[in-house]
Amino acid sequence: MxxxxxxxxxxxxxxxxxxxxxxxxxxxxxxxxxxxxxxxxxxxxxxxxxxxxxxxxxxxxxxxxxxxxxxxxxxxxxxxxxxxxxxxxxxxxxxxxxTLLNLPDEELEALAFLTSLFSEGSWPNGLQVRSLLDHVIALLPPERRANLRQQQNMDIELPQSSATVDPQLLSRLRRNLRRHALRFLYRSTFSQEPEAHRVAPVRLLMRDGHTYLEAYCYSSPHQATVGRYIPYRVDRIIPDSLHVERRVLPPELPPRKVWSLRYWLSPQVARNRDVALWFPNSAVTYHPDGSAEIVAQTSDLWQAEQILLRYREHCRVLEPDELVAMIRQTIERMRAVYAE
Incomplete structure (x- = not known):
């Protein structure tokens, strides 16, 4: 034993x-x-x-x-x-x-949509997103990759920027959002020479084909921008001029100024009762004649003007008075341009 x-x-x-x-x-x-x-x-x-x-x-x-x-x-x-x-x-x-990632048809269609969306354009992190999608596609069996090419049947029309964003600049901005104040030289539309700005960076956003840094302006050559949240186009920031301050930003930045917004849309735009809600806290009242009145809020009058002017003669801004004045000035300038 x-x-x-x-x-x-x-x-x-x-x-x-x-x-x-x-x-x-x-x-x-x-x-x-x-x-x-x-x-x-x-x-x-x-x-x-x-x-x-x-x-x-x-x-x-x-x-x-x-x-x-x-x-x-x-x-x-x-x-x-x-x-x-x-x-x-x-x-x-x-x-x-x-290649074990055998996605169902619905998710394969979604993957094809993302591939089309990031196939071109100056998206923030666009190269990283395309690299991620390539890794996912590489895990598909060969027949599913062939199906993916057949699924790419949606064209996406977005404005393209003629300028490129410096990837290192974008990375530095991202690392310091809500952390450190920044100083940089900016190619403003108001001056032929670069301008010095000092800001508290808040967020990065993509709008109309451009990448913006939204920041609270501490100092700039224009008094009207100081003490306000300003969208800076990232491609207009001179990369070598960016300086990150050592002091950490306070946990709470100054509150944004918010305007109550009210505008009217004509029956040609609103009669189907499917108007776009462009602004936060939007509420729509439809009238018997087919027109609509929208009340909302905005923290950016300049952007509100850009959006509402798209409606041309089918929109009338009722409030706030500052936005009404801005649109009147824009219309007068356009009239002068086309009078020539």
Missing amino acids: ATRCHVATPRSRRGRGQKRSSALTVQRRLWLISRFVRGPATPAELIADARRTFDSSIYPPNALVALRHDFNALRNEFLCTIERQPDGRYALTDFGRL
Whole structure:
């Protein structure tokens, strides 16, 4: 009886060790796939990342040999394409049989829409979004990728900016939103020379094909902009002039000025009772003659003017008086332009 126990014990331990070693190897190889999704890497980087993710025992002392075996296994068992680049890094260029993201038709259509939306244009983070979509598409089986191309049947018409946004400038702005005051030189439409501005950055937004930095203006050459929230076009900020102040911004910035807005739309625009609600807290009253009256709020009279002028003769602004005056001035200037 003792002899049988003595023989059975090492055999049982050896079996468990083999199972554990095999499971770790499979886990390590699947981890390599996910690591390659993040981007190319050198063998040393792959081994170091694996040991940080698991522990030092994930690769044996002869780690380079084991990594080479992992590459061969992924190539042979899953038909993955792993290629060495000129800089010495390795990249996964085809997932082979590991294209397991088999989306349903509805989600494939949504993916096609996003691909079309970010196929061109100066979107903030546009390159990163397209890279993300490429990673998702690479995980689709070949037949679903073919279906994706067939799904791209929606044209999206958006204005395109003729200027590009400096990606490093955009990154610096994003890191300091609501954190640090900024100083920069700005190419304003009111001056032929760059102007110095000092602001508290609040948010980045995309509007009419341009990327804007919305910021509270502390100082500028124009007294009318000081103490107000101003949308600065990012492509007009001179990148090398951007200076980040060390002092942290207070947790609460000054409140925005908000105007009550009231305007009338003609029956030609409103009779179908499907008018667009452009502004916060909008409420619509439809009249028997087919016209409509909208009350809302806005914190940007300039943008409100741009929106409401799109209705041309089919819109009349009733409040606030400041916006009525702005539109009258604009109409007079347009009349002078077309009188020539």
